[in-house]
Amino acid sequence: MSRIHSVESALRGRVAVGQQVTVRGWLRSKRDSKAGISFLTVHDGSCFDAIQAVVPASLANYESELLLLSTGCAVVVSGELVPSQGKGQAVEIQASAVEVVGWVDDPETYPIAKKRHSFEYLRSQAHLRPRTNTIGAITRVRSTLANAIHSYFHSRGFNWINTPIITGSDCEGAGELFRVSTLDFANLPRTAEGAVDFSQDFFGGESFLTVSGQLEVESYCLAMSKVYTFGPTFRAENSNTSRHLAEFWMVEPEVAFADLNDDADLAEDLLKHLFTRVLEEREDDMAFFQQHIDPTVMARLRAVTDSRFERMDYGQAVAILRDCGEPFEFPVAWGLDLASEHERYLSERHVGRPVVVMNYPKDIKAFYMRLNDDGETVAAMDVLAPGIGEIIGGSQREERLDVLDSRMDEHLRRELWWYRDLRRYGTVPHAGFGLGFERLLNYVTGMENVRDAIPFPRTPGHASF
RNA sequence: UCCCGAGUAGCUCAGUCGGUAGAGCAGCUGACUGUUAAUCAGCGGGUCGGGGGUUCGAGUCCCUCCUCGGGAGCCA
Numbered sequence: 001m002s003r004i005h006s007v008e009s010a011l012r013g014r015v016a017v018g019q020q021v022t023v024r025g026w027l028r029s030k031r032d033s034k035a036g037i038s039f040l041t042v043h044d045g046s047c048f049d050a051i052q053a054v055v056p057a058s059l060a061n062y063e064s065e066l067l068l069l070s071t072g073c074a075v076v077v078s079g080e081l082v083p084s085q086g087k088g089q090a091v092e093i094q095a096s097a098v099e100v101v102g103w104v105d106d107p108e109t110y111p112i113a114k115k116r117h118s119f120e121y122l123r124s125q126a127h128l129r130p131r132t133n134t135i136g137a138i139t140r141v142r143s144t145l146a147n148a149i150h151s152y153f154h155s156r157g158f159n160w161i162n163t164p165i166i167t168g169s170d171c172e173g174a175g176e177l178f179r180v181s182t183l184d185f186a187n188l189p190r191t192a193e194g195a196v197d198f199s200q201d202f203f204g205g206e207s208f209l210t211v212s213g214q215l216e217v218e219s220y221c222l223a224m225s226k227v228y229t230f231g232p233t234f235r236a237e238n239s240n241t242s243r244h245l246a247e248f249w250m251v252e253p254e255v256a257f258a259d260l261n262d263d264a265d266l267a268e269d270l271l272k273h274l275f276t277r278v279l280e281e282r283e284d285d286m287a288f289f290q291q292h293i294d295p296t297v298m299a300r301l302r303a304v305t306d307s308r309f310e311r312m313d314y315g316q317a318v319a320i321l322r323d324c325g326e327p328f329e330f331p332v333a334w335g336l337d338l339a340s341e342h343e344r345y346l347s348e349r350h351v352g353r354p355v356v357v358m359n360y361p362k363d364i365k366a367f368y369m370r371l372n373d374d375g376e377t378v379a380a381m382d383v384l385a386p387g388i389g390e391i392i393g394g395s396q397r398e399e400r401l402d403v404l405d406s407r408m409d410e411h412l413r414r415e416l417w418w419y420r421d422l423r424r425y426g427t428v429p430h431a432g433f434g435l436g437f438e439r440l441l442n443y444v445t446g447m448e449n450v451r452d453a454i455p456f457p458r459t460p461g462h463a464s465f
Numbered sequence: 466u467c468c469c470g471a472g473u474a475g476c477u478c479a480g481u482c483g484g485u486a487g488a489g490c491a492g493c494u495g496a497c498u499g500u501u502a503a504u505c506a507g508c509g510g511g512u513c514g515g516g517g518g519u520u521c522g523a524g525u526c527c528c529u530c531c532u533c534g535g536g537a538g539c540c541a
Contacts, residue, residue: 436541
């Protein structure tokens with residue numbers, strides 16, 4: 001009796017040689033031999049490798065179907081798992097039956113040819129690109145990373161908080177928001193003053209897609225002690241770079257009774273844990289990235305897992321940049337934000353691995369970040385990664401109501417009354433950060449564009465698929 | 466949004482000084498072969514991103530628009 005197996009379980013020794021197996025998947029390639037056999041390479045996404053099936057010409061549908069197969073066809077192959085007579089694989093299937101489940105209409109125009117494609121082209125074929133080596137590998141690593149994030153936090157007593165996707169606040173402090181509305185745009189209700197009357201909108205007021213779950217997750221932090229969010233986030237910024245998406249995923253842990261150093265410790269420990277898991281669990285995919293995408297990825301991940309992150313104050317970073325003699329395009333001075341070129345110099349040239357920059361001037365950071373005793377800086381940190389830039393941004397939060405109030409305007413204080421309440425009822429020091437999931441994935445795989453790290457990228461002008 | 470670069474066959478690209486379109490891969494046909502992105506021979510395949518201009522003549526020069534990529538800003 002022939003049992004159904006994934007390609008992975010058939011290849012990885014979980015099936016004994018000599019057993020009958022059935023695998024189901026899609027053809028990567030087909031080679032015919034006039035010796036009276038054809039070679040099918042069948043892929044099902046379960047692992048990096050495809051399995052080879054040797055099909056004898058004696059099968060009933062060999063002439064009528066097997067010879068017509070082409071890349072992309074869906075097949076069910078049954079046969080005996082045998083040691084391979086050829087080079088390139090240890091085992092293969094000696095097929096006794098091949099059922100063609102789905103044909104490729106027109107082999108000439110099948111968008112995923114048996115060759116290298118540009119990532120740019122593959123983005124235009126986002127529905128078929130998971131059939132490629134690279135996107136398939138990214139997909140498995142992404143899934144492993146997501147699972148590792150949940151298991152890391154779960155095993156340490158963090159609660160996963162599903163903060164809302166739709167928010168009524170337009171002042172979360174990070175970027176432009178997408179409006180959520182059911183109003184009839186062709187016939188907008190108006191107030192007496194002529195403004196759009198959002199009181200008639202679905203939620204009884206203006207509403208938007210969230211740009212961060214942080215403010216909401218803080219309220220659960222001040223009850224559950226250790227919490228995190230992991231979900232989609234939306235920014236309506238017109239930014240067109242390899243590091244930005246309009247819809248992306250973010251991990252945001254938040255810890256009570258914690259300060260900025262605890263926050264940096266958590267960021268470092270989390271990244272080390274995640275990289276270790278990927279190296280253990282996705283050896284096959286990482287070997288591919290190392291060989292075909294970026295020959296430095298493995299060394300880069302090991303540099304993170306094997307050594308402590310460099311930490312420096314913003315003031316030190318400014319001094320280093322000022323004295324390094326590098327001809328920067330943008331000025332370096334205390335009080336100015338660091339430009340990409342500065343962050344890159346620090347992480348890539350000065351340190352050579354991730355660096356945590358802490359305690360930035362208060363005027364260039366968000367209102368909720370805790371004011372330090374010097375009155376000039378806030379307890380903020382950025383983790384800067386070589387080749388990626390800012391991979392984590394976090395801070396200790398301002399837990400003192402009077403200081404928080406001094407950093408908010410009247411509109412903000414009214415809108416965020418509930419956020420202020422958290423400082424009135426049992427406030428405690430707490431800290432957290434945001435980790436961009438697609439940026440993390442690029443760092444792990446060596447891929448250069450976050451549009452290739454998410455299945456269906458949304459960017460300005462693009463929401464197809 | 467700004468600055469660069471690109472757009473030519475299904476895909477990746479070449480195309481010189483302005484003279485009427487090329488290669489590799491893919492596809493099809495055949496040969497050969499326990500093959501490995503197989504190999505060899507042949508065949509089919511083009512609105513040169515759109516529009517306008519200069520010219521006897523434009524893929525090539527000029528203007529303009531569109532699209533894509535890279536960088537910057539913003540950030541994760």
